[in-house]
Amino acid sequence: MEDEDAMSDNSVPFGYGASAFGSEAEEEEEDVAIHRELALRQMEMEAVTERYDVDRAASPAPSYESMHSDVCTGAGADSQCKIQLYRQDSSGSSCCSNSSDEKPDEEPKDVEMMPEKPNNTPPLKPELSVNPNEKRYPALTVDFTFKVLQSSLQQLSPEHFKRFKKTLWERYPQHFRDQLSSLDIIDLVDKMLELCGLEVSLNITLVLLNEMKLKYIAEQLQGMCMRNEVRCELKKTLKRMYEHVFEDLPQQTRFEDVCTDLYVTDGSNAAVHSEHEFRQIKELHEDSRSNKNLLSFTDIFNPKVVEKRHIRTVITKGSPGTGKSFLVQRFIMDWVEGRSHQDIFFLLPLPVKELNQVAEETIGFVDLICRLYPEMKEVDNLEFEGCHVMFICDGLDEYVTPIDFRNTAYWCDHSEAAKTNVLIANLIRGNLLYSAYVWVTTRPVAINRIPAECIHQLLEVRGFTYEQREGYFRKTIYEKELAERVVAYIKSCKTLYIMCHLPRFCTVVRRLLEKDLRSGERPKALTQFYTNLLLLHIKMRGMTLLSQDGEFFLKLGKMAFQLLEKGVFLIEKDVWDKSGLKAEDAVLTVGLCTQFYRETFMMYQEKVDCFIHPTLQEYLAALYVFLSFMNHKRNVMESTKMKKFPSSKVDLVELYKSAIDKALQAPNGNYDLFLRFLLGMSVEANQELLSILFVNTRPMQQAQEETANYIKKKLRDYPERAENLQRCLDELFPHPH
Numbered sequence: 001m002e003d004e005d006a007m008s009d010n011s012v013p014f015g016y017g018a019s020a021f022g023s024e025a026e027e028e029e030e031d032v033a034i035h036r037e038l039a040l041r042q043m044e045m046e047a048v049t050e051r052y053d054v055d056r057a058a059s060p061a062p063s064y065e066s067m068h069s070d071v072c073t074g075a076g077a078d079s080q081c082k083i084q085l086y087r088q089d090s091s092g093s094s095c096c097s098n099s100s101d102e103k104p105d106e107e108p109k110d111v112e113m114m115p116e117k118p119n120n121t122p123p124l125k126p127e128l129s130v131n132p133n134e135k136r137y138p139a140l141t142v143d144f145t146f147k148v149l150q151s152s153l154q155q156l157s158p159e160h161f162k163r164f165k166k167t168l169w170e171r172y173p174q175h176f177r178d179q180l181s182s183l184d185i186i187d188l189v190d191k192m193l194e195l196c197g198l199e200v201s202l203n204i205t206l207v208l209l210n211e212m213k214l215k216y217i218a219e220q221l222q223g224m225c226m227r228n229e230v231r232c233e234l235k236k237t238l239k240r241m242y243e244h245v246f247e248d249l250p251q252q253t254r255f256e257d258v259c260t261d262l263y264v265t266d267g268s269n270a271a272v273h274s275e276h277e278f279r280q281i282k283e284l285h286e287d288s289r290s291n292k293n294l295l296s297f298t299d300i301f302n303p304k305v306v307e308k309r310h311i312r313t314v315i316t317k318g319s320p321g322t323g324k325s326f327l328v329q330r331f332i333m334d335w336v337e338g339r340s341h342q343d344i345f346f347l348l349p350l351p352v353k354e355l356n357q358v359a360e361e362t363i364g365f366v367d368l369i370c371r372l373y374p375e376m377k378e379v380d381n382l383e384f385e386g387c388h389v390m391f392i393c394d395g396l397d398e399y400v401t402p403i404d405f406r407n408t409a410y411w412c413d414h415s416e417a418a419k420t421n422v423l424i425a426n427l428i429r430g431n432l433l434y435s436a437y438v439w440v441t442t443r444p445v446a447i448n449r450i451p452a453e454c455i456h457q458l459l460e461v462r463g464f465t466y467e468q469r470e471g472y473f474r475k476t477i478y479e480k481e482l483a484e485r486v487v488a489y490i491k492s493c494k495t496l497y498i499m500c501h502l503p504r505f506c507t508v509v510r511r512l513l514e515k516d517l518r519s520g521e522r523p524k525a526l527t528q529f530y531t532n533l534l535l536l537h538i539k540m541r542g543m544t545l546l547s548q549d550g551e552f553f554l555k556l557g558k559m560a561f562q563l564l565e566k567g568v569f570l571i572e573k574d575v576w577d578k579s580g581l582k583a584e585d586a587v588l589t590v591g592l593c594t595q596f597y598r599e600t601f602m603m604y605q606e607k608v609d610c611f612i613h614p615t616l617q618e619y620l621a622a623l624y625v626f627l628s629f630m631n632h633k634r635n636v637m638e639s640t641k642m643k644k645f646p647s648s649k650v651d652l653v654e655l656y657k658s659a660i661d662k663a664l665q666a667p668n669g670n671y672d673l674f675l676r677f678l679l680g681m682s683v684e685a686n687q688e689l690l691s692i693l694f695v696n697t698r699p700m701q702q703a704q705e706e707t708a709n710y711i712k713k714k715l716r717d718y719p720e721r722a723e724n725l726q727r728c729l730d731e732l733f734p735h736p737h
């Protein structure tokens with residue numbers, strides 16, 4: 001451990017940073033390097049052999065409680081980093097208070113600024129030199145310095161530790177008045193920081209370790225300091241990348257002003273959210289045997305659990321729009337701000353969008369990291385002792401080609417170039433950087449591609465609970481009174497309230513309601529919310545799909561309608577085949593469907609697909625009926641009943657009348673929502689939104705009036721269905737004056 005030849009994986013050669021003292025290397029080195037290296041070459045040269053008579057124990061260094069830097073992580077981090085230490089006394093402070101020639105309240109002075117004795121003052125040892133104007137160590141916090149010194153000293157043998165204290169005392173009499181021999185490691189570090197300050201304590205320790213030929217420990221210490229600088233830069237980069245949300249929110253909305261707690265569980269086997277205003281959908285009900293626990297945010301990569309259960313890779317699944325990326329963003333921001341997971345030294349998100357851009361290239365793993373985070377160039381070894389690395393791969397399902405884990409080559413070389421899919425597969429498998437944590441988030445569909453043995457913990461994001469969805473609106477709508485009106489409105493419409501389990505749907509609802517309710521309108525329709533959600537999904541990833549197959553949404557709607565006719569909410573494989581659609585397109589690309597595991601027998605699990613919510617199936621079924629009318633003037637509700645006689649052209653009123661009759665005749669209100677959506681699609685604003693899906697929009701007031709009259713007639717005939725019929729009128733005229 002102590003020998004020169006002791007193994008070292010520190011990337012920075014000893015004394016590299018002499019530039020800070022104006023060495024020859026100065027011109028060649030970049031600014032960044034200058035600031036990141038401890039100034040040691042000169043310290044080395046000035047061996048401990050020099051002896052000067054110096055008055056013992058000067059004033060203490062600027063109190064190390066006041067010295068933490070908040071440049072790196074902001075005030076949040078600062079408060080996290082503070083170490084509360086309560087000491088009885090210290091030589092420095094006692095010296096301070098007892099000394100007759102020092103005023104008790106005097107500001108602590110920097111060593112450099114001490115008044116010099118005219119004749120016999122020795123030259124200042126370079127390790128004691130700190131330029132107060134130059135923030136050479138913006139990342140240097142009390143917490144970091146304390147830990148790193150403690151860890152270095154813990155590696156010393158008892159003899160070395162004794163020698164270290166003795167030399168320290170002998171060599172720096174201006175700092176240490178009392179003997180240090182009785183101090184343990186914690187007391188000694190405490191004393192050093194108190195009397196010398198952060199930077200000088202590190203400098204001194206490095207000089208002594210080198211002098212004692214404990215090169216490995218010195219290099220370890222120096223390596224940690226350099227990495228700490230890089231970490232600080234990385235935090236700044238991540239903060240820039242993740243501190244805002246853009247979306248449709250006012251520009252530059254801070255992530256923290258929007259982010260609400262999410263409903264996260266562990267365990268598997270949870271089906272989709274299937275709560276419905278009118279129906280009990282047994283096939284989507286959760287398996288009673290599923291073992292789920294509600295997790296709080298800090299349970300994700302909780303250091304204690306991770307250690308106890310040897311967790312390396314955590315996979316978090318969740319249906320589209322349930323908040324996986326937001327969960328990741330919160331994790332990153334909390335790390336950046338020092339609020340949680342500070343045991344992780346480097347947090348390196350690998351955004352799948354960026355990975356897709358290099359998918360065709362071959363690139364070394366370290367090069368890939370440096371390309372994403374240029375500040376990491378200084379760290380050529382990601383397996384440095386004491387620097388735990390974590391990678392986050394958010395949205396693996398979005399990766400350009402599915403990763404075939406079983407048939408991907410074994411790869412453990414950090415520097416040699418390989419295809420990105422090889423690197424990702426091997427990172428998740430643990431072949432690349434076994435010591436790193438890996439967190440992957442994905443829509444459920446990509447889970448079964450990851451070999452089970454690589455999944456050490458499976459979590460699921462399930463959107464918002466009732467409380468959380470209300471919390472979301474209260475947090476994101478800054479006018480309190482308006483927020484309460486929005487919450488009250490949502491609660492008054494059960495389907496809306498249920499659908500708000502989906503955070504993405506909440507954003508749509510917030511945007512529309514905020515505008516309407518502020519302007520005094522009280523919208524009554526549901527269709528507009530679903531139409532906006534559909535459009536959001538199309539815009540996110542569906543446009544290319546639409547350009548390849550203009551009938552995609554028509555086909556998806558047809559499938560939804562046919563299943564609805566059978567009262568079915570699961571999509572079996574043969575249904576996909578018959579519909580001429582690929583499951584991946586609906587599940588992965590547009591994210592309107594999702595996947596879960598159904599337990600058919602005790603031991604057997606089967607993968608099944610369904611729409612992300614049953615009401616979305618009803619909406620898409622209505623869309624199919626509406627699109628068929630708009631594009632071909634056909635009433636497909638009839639043609640499914642009488643397949644032999646394809647229906648002739650119909651007008652909208654006929655179409656609507658047959659839909660109303662169909663809904664009224666169906667038991668248990670099975671078509672109630674479908675009907676509401678179908679009627680709502682005639683509203684001009686919704687037609688405009690849907691216009692990318694059909695030939696041209698047209699005014700429909702006349703048909704709407706006639707349909708409304710028909711509904712009013714039915715209200716008299718079917719008083720028991722009055723509530724839904726009334727809602728149907730609201731869909732036709734969502735903004736009554």
Ligand SMILES: Nc1ncnc2c1ncn2[C@@H]1O[C@H](COP(=O)(O)OP(=O)(O)OP(=O)(O)O)[C@@H](O)[C@H]1O
Pocket residue numbers: 247258259260261262318319320321322323324325326327395442443472502503504505507591
């Ligand atoms: N915790 C949250 N607090 C506030 N808003 C949220 C939260 N989670 C999600 N949202 C909202 O929902 C939207 C979708 O969330 P997010 O992108 O995290 O979902 P996802 O599960 O990653 O979806 P996909 O699988 O489609 O990528 C966000 O853009 C945001 O508007």
